[in-house]
Amino acid sequence: DSGVTQTPKHLITATGQRVTLRCSPRSGDLSVYWYQQSLDQGLQFLIQYYNGEERAKGNILERFSAQQFPDLHSELNLSSLELGDSALYFCASTVGASGFQETQYFGPGTRLLVL
Amino acid sequence: GESVGLHLPTLSVQEGDNSIINCAYSNSASDYFIWYKQESGKGPQFIIDIRSNMDKRQGQRVTVLLNKTVKHLSLQIAATQPGDSAVYFCAENGGAQKLVFGQGTRLTINP
Numbered sequence: 001d002s003g004v005t006q007t008p009k010h011l012i013t014a015t016g017q018r019v020t021l022r023c024s025p026r027s028g029d030l031s032v033y034w035y036q037q038s039l040d041q042g043l044q045f046l047i048q049y050y051n052g053e054e055r056a057k058g059n060i061l062e063r064f065s066a067q068q069f070p071d072l073h074s075e076l077n078l079s080s081l082e083l084g085d086s087a088l089y090f091c092a093s094t095v096g097a098s099g100f101q102e103t104q105y106f107g108p109g110t111r112l113l114v115l
Numbered sequence: 116g117e118s119v120g121l122h123l124p125t126l127s128v129q130e131g132d133n134s135i136i137n138c139a140y141s142n143s144a145s146d147y148f149i150w151y152k153q154e155s156g157k158g159p160q161f162i163i164d165i166r167s168n169m170d171k172r173q174g175q176r177v178t179v180l181l182n183k184t185v186k187h188l189s190l191q192i193a194a195t196q197p198g199d200s201a202v203y204f205c206a207e208n209g210g211a212q213k214l215v216f217g218q219g220t221r222l223t224i225n226p
């Protein structure tokens with residue numbers, strides 16, 4: 001158990017809909033990272049938040065957005081869903097802001113299926 | 116461009132043997148490398164990391180080797196056990212604000 005929690009574990013929805021994925025980092029960690037894992041793309045970095053502020057951006061679509069709240073949990077919002085958005089979504093956390101120089105601990109993921 | 120690749124998508128070894136999983140990277144600016152293990156239905160689990168100022172780092176039953184000359188990273192698992200069955204990913208930071216993951220190698224253990 002990494003200490004990172006994600007809800008829900010599974011999510012099934014229809015095209016065009018909007019969903020929200022939730023992540024709570026490890027106790028004491030200030031950074032949250034979101035990743036998408038699909039069969040043909042592997043693990044792709046989407047976005048990072050540090051202490052409530054956006055810190056780094058990866059391959060995140062404009063239909064996707066995220067935020068980090070004062071209690072440090074984060075939410076990833078996916079809207080106008082398409083079939084191709086079906087994937088595993090992971091969040092990870094680190095203590096500091098430079099998560100690309102320190103170990104990121106991953107949550108168990110949310111499996112999203114868009115029908 | 117940035118890319119992290121693996122020489123073999125699958126690796127099958129006998130229980131008790133040593134496993135070696137290889138990874139090639141292309142960004143010479145990368146200064147931090149990580150190996151993750153992902154079991155079915157779970158998130159990636161940190162195994163070991165190494166910084167570019169080192170050539171070798173050892174953990175419990177695992178060793179990571181870094182050859183910066185040929186941009187090659189390897190993960191050695193000693194005395195492979197059934198619980199080692201998983202997909203293994205290498206990742207590099209590319210000198211930028213993100214981790215770039217390889218496609219992964221599936222390690223299967225034969226009894």
